[in-house]
Amino acid sequence: MAANPGQAQRYRGIQALIAARMAQRVLQVWRDLMNPAKVDASWLAVRAALVPIVEQGRQQSAELARVSYADARRAATAVEDGFKPQDPLPLLLDRLESALDVTGPVEFKRAIAAGKTPQQAMEAAAVRMVGTTQYLALEGGRSVMKRSIEADESATGWARVTDNDPCAWCAMLASRGPVYKTARTAGDPRKGGNSYHDHCACQAWPAFTHDEPFIGIAEKLYDDWLRTTRGRGGKHAVNAFRRWWESEGRTAYAAPERS
Structure with missing residues (x-):
């Protein structure tokens, strides 16, 4: 029996909810405990408070x-x-x-060096920190x-299950x-189905037959891939799809849920 597409989408949605709730806690700690006038002095307390939040989010993602x-x-x-x-x-401590250090004080100082105000630097670091902590938390379930x-x-x-507003790379994947375990992907410009990035909403969902249905927006994405890359191959096909997605596809895309 083929997998249930609705079950896959519910799973992705709950994983996204875990990530969103964790992000709220991360931001609260960052804004409450971080002192932009005393970055180094305040950072150790911030990091100590963030570590268990991320670890808990990762455990929740894995258990789900x-x-x-x-x-x-x-x-x-x-x-x-x-x-x-x-x-x-x-997840090694x-x-x-190290990930928290890079997205916290290091990112803050980089933004200040680039001419940002302390408030702007705080927000820039917050965006980086949320993306990275969500990645590390969701890696629990993805792994x-x-x-x-x-x-x-x-x-x-x-199958890779995405939301209705993926980036060009995730839409392509x-x-x-x-994707079958025995499929050869060498030379396939769309290989890398298990790769993710910061702020990525995608999840993998298992297949148990060789006749699985497409999940969510994937089938229409496949039609769009064929249409926008016709006559192209390799990186030229990837670039053609990306240009279409960024210029008109992402904003004009009519996903099934929006129809």
């Missing part, structure tokens, strides 16, 4: 992915063979603290999905639809 993967597998295969979704990749799909003999692959 574990439960959702198991539910999707059960619904699609009706198999009870004892398979358990994989654990997320561990050094990596987390559960990726590792589970790779380890599960019943899984045929995955989502247009692939279901």
Whole structure:
């Protein structure tokens, strides 16, 4: 049985909600505890408060992915063979603290050096910090999905599920639809389905048949990819799609939910 597209979209939406709620807490700590007149002196307390927030968001994302993967597998295969979704990749404290340092005081000082006011520098750092902390939190669930799909003999692959306003890169990757574990992607300009970026709303969703439906806006994105890249290949196709998306596609796109 094919996966349930509605279930996939609900999963992506809940992951986005986890990221949004975590971002609110991150911003609150940044604005309450960071002193732009004493950046270095105030930063250690800020970082200490941020670390558990990100770790909790990552745990929530991972747990949601574990439960959702198991539910999707059960619904699609009706198999009870004892398979358990994989654990997320561990988040090393050094990596987390380094990411916070770069997006906090380092970004603040860079903005000041570029001529920004302290308030503008605070906001610039906040944008960077939210993007990076959300990435690290959502990596929990994304790594559960990726590792589970790779380890599960019943899984045929995955689909990239995006929101209705993706960037050109994510729209291009989502247009692939279901991607099979055995598919060769060498030379495919749209490879990299498991790559994400700061402020990215995409999630992977498991596939359990070789006849999976496209999820959400992916099918129309595929039609748009074919239309806008006709006669082109490789990086020329990628650039053609990106130019179309940034000039008119993103604003004029009529996703199913908007119709």
